Amino acid sequence: MKIFSFFFAVLLLMLQGISGNTEVQCRQAGGVCSSDRCPPPHTRPFGRCQQGIPCCRT
Template sequence: MKILYLLFPFFLLLIQGAAGGNSILCRRRGGFCASRRCRYPATPIGRCSIFRPCCRR
């Protein structure tokens, strides 16, 4: 049961990333969420989730 207290924050972060909470902030900054990496003309300006960067052209 003690491990549940350690896993709870992990699940919250996972749900937040799946919900796209940071994608709205990314769009406000003039960017878009890429699937893995920012392609050449775009540069990373932040993160949409753990594995998805926020890119801007």
């Protein structure tokens, strides 16, 4: 039973690390995480930084 708890903790740490990579991926692709919508007139959404937060680029 202890091994199950260990694997569950490792799984949670891995999932937490994956969720933080979306902002890094957005910036590496030349984008910026916006708080609400992409500011007009020259930016457009092309992905998500987090749930409901668009990644915008020109």
